[in-house]
Amino acid sequence: MRDTVQADEKEIHEECGVFGIYHDNKAASGVYMGLHALQHRGQEGAGIAASDGTHLRCYKGKGLLTDVFRPEDLEPLTGNNSIGHVRYGTAGGDEIENVQPIVARSGIGSIAVVHNGQIVNSLELKEELEEKGHIFHGSSDSEIILHLIQGRKGSLLEKIKAACVRLDGAYTFLILTEKNMYAIRDKNGLRPLALGRCGDGYCISSETCAFDMVDAEYIRDVEPGEILKLSARGLQSTFYTEERRQNICAMEYIYFARPDSNIEGLNVHMMRKKTGTILAGKDAELNADMVVGVPDSSLSAAIGYSEASGLPYEMGLIKNRYVGRTFIQPTQSQRDMGVRLKLSANTSVVAGKKIVLVDDSLVRGTTSRRIVRMLKEAGAGEVHVRIASPQILYPCFYGVDTSTREELISSRMSLEELQSFLHADTLKFLCVEDLQEAYGETGCCFACFDGRYATDLYSYGRKK
Structure with a gap:
């Protein structure tokens, strides 16, 4: 368990x-x-x-x-x-x-x-x-x-x-x-x-x-x-x-590394801002009031989206930094309470607003779904989910705890099904080409997005 x-x-x-x-x-x-x-x-x-x-x-x-x-x-x-x-x-x-x-x-x-x-x-x-x-x-x-x-x-x-x-x-x-x-x-x-x-x-x-x-x-x-x-x-x-x-894991830039780190000459914060800028370029027709980032690794991308779109960046989600990792329990109600202990919607900010919610990645989808529901329960009129990375379709065998495709929600659902599952009003991802644009000539491993692994998988390949 x-x-x-x-x-x-x-x-x-x-x-x-x-x-x-x-x-x-x-x-x-x-x-x-x-x-x-x-x-x-x-x-x-x-x-x-x-x-x-x-x-x-x-x-x-x-x-x-x-x-x-x-x-x-x-x-x-x-x-x-x-x-x-x-x-x-x-x-x-x-x-x-x-x-x-x-x-x-x-x-x-x-x-x-x-x-x-x-x-x-x-x-x-x-x-x-x-x-x-x-x-x-x-x-x-x-x-x-x-x-x-x-x-x-x-x-x-x-x-x-x-x-x-x-x-x-x-x-x-x-x-x-x-x-x-x-x-x-x-x-x-x-x-x-x-x-x-x-x-x-x-x-x-x-x-x-x-x-x-x-x-x-x-x-x-x-x-x-x-x-x-x-x-x-x-x-x-x-x-x-x-x-x-050179095949640095793209998830280092997207999620793992601290924003003040530099990897292969690229500042992590600036790379995340670039992905937010690219996301905003896909939303020229979107009618929204504000941009909200999911703390913490998504905040840089949310800032990039805000600057590029002209929409204000607001603190619509508040993170409680004093909650330990051991609270979450196996029942649905207890899991929901765990999310609320870690994140709270800023009701005065989000009520009645059309929100662009920027997150760094979508893996299993459960936490993102609860965040969307939390914002709507706080009175948000619309929640448009934007993911600052491509859909994760393949498991990683290089040190990340996603070992089967069944764990990855994007490998099991179409884009329309994902949007419905999250209760989002709209849903968009980046594509691998967008990441390549952001990272320039830096060689990256995109295996979790495109299935092109850098090595043989040996016995781990049976888990695909």
């Missing part, structure tokens, strides 16, 4: 977030601050590992970062190098064994790994490793990475290269040893990873917004297929394959 409850509570769930600092005397404290900026990417677990050059120590737990860590929990995490993770479990359960960093101790020393994304050939790799005698303690993809590394010969960098060649799917991961740190991005660049300068050292983050928390200066994005080694010799770059291309 837990998965069903979560699916109703939020239309689509975030990725994980990774953050690392190399060569700073308060590395673990800096990682803690960086993870705060990435908390939107995962709320199920958090952890930090740190190394002082001789010993590697780790502390982690289930829940939000502030629930897991007290000030005294950071004190033992001494050393100049540290990595951390906030988790949303797209693969593996929520057991403590799956909370990261995952640490292995062997003849080559101690290794800690944190990972964002999903390995699509994880089942095949795990079966192969188990046949060779490897024992797994958890069920996350990240543990597979460690087993692949330990099963190779050569230097650790050579082991990492060989392991990456075996991995398929979406991944960025950080590896920490007693002395060095490694940052890796998959050959398709499906998940973001950025490099920054932090004092005399470096930091690595899933999003650039976290750099501000530690006064770091953005240097560049880690390239697809690139492995960065941070050591006493400085920064070393190498690639594990020549087959590389």
Whole structure:
């Protein structure tokens, strides 16, 4: 029941977030601050590992970062190098064994790994490793990475290269040893990873917004297929394959990333504004009074729509930021109450008005339907729903929790049926060509919209 409850509570769930600092005397404290900026990417677990050059120590737990860590929990995490993770479990359960960093101790020393994304050939790799005698303690993809590394010969960098060649799917991961740190991005660049300068050292983050928390200066994005080694010799770059291309997940711009992050040189807020502008261009004949955005990731698109259309942007929905994630219950009345606790209609603003309601995406449709009903119950005369992305028709197997087409309402209903289901007066989406116009020459993965996956799907393909 837990998965069903979560699916109703939020239309689509975030990725994980990774953050690392190399060569700073308060590395673990800096990682803690960086993870705060990435908390939107995962709320199920958090952890930090740190190394002082001789010993590697780790502390982690289930829940939000502030629930897991007290000030005294950071004190033992001494050393100049540290990595951390906030988790949303797209693969593996929520057991403590799956909370990261995952640490292995062997003849080559101690290794800690944190990972964002999903390995699509994880089942095949795990079966192969188990046949060779490897024992797994958890069920996350990240543990597979460690087993692949330990099963190779050569230097650790050579082991990492060989392991990456075996991995398929979406991944960025950080590896920490007693002395060095490694940052890796998959050959398709499906998940973001950025490099920054932090004092005399470096930091690595899933999003650039976290750099501000530690006064770091953005240097560049880690390239697809690139492995960065941070050591006493400085920064070393190498690639594990020549087959590389840029295929950043479009949902990073649409939903996952914070608006103040820059991904592949594009500011997320500005990209969302562009999609709102394009939406407004499709509505030259629409008669409406105001634009309302669904908090929070839709607000930038709503502002873009407002500016382009000339309609005023109004705060028609109010978000309560003090409601936890565990309230939602399985009955219809309790689910409706959960939406009302998180969002309220601003009755004085919306009553009697014709509203353009801008949302970032439509996945399962349940939350959007309740929002439309909430606005109409507050007296809105009309609600015209505008979605700042294309219809999601295909499941994602790269770290997003939509694994079957049956979960996706747009794959089951026509546009007219969707409009009726939402109780909307009109309904419009963007198309993939609109996103390509907004993002320019940046290569993106649009698989959830057009079914063109960047990799083979292996056993996950049976879920389509």
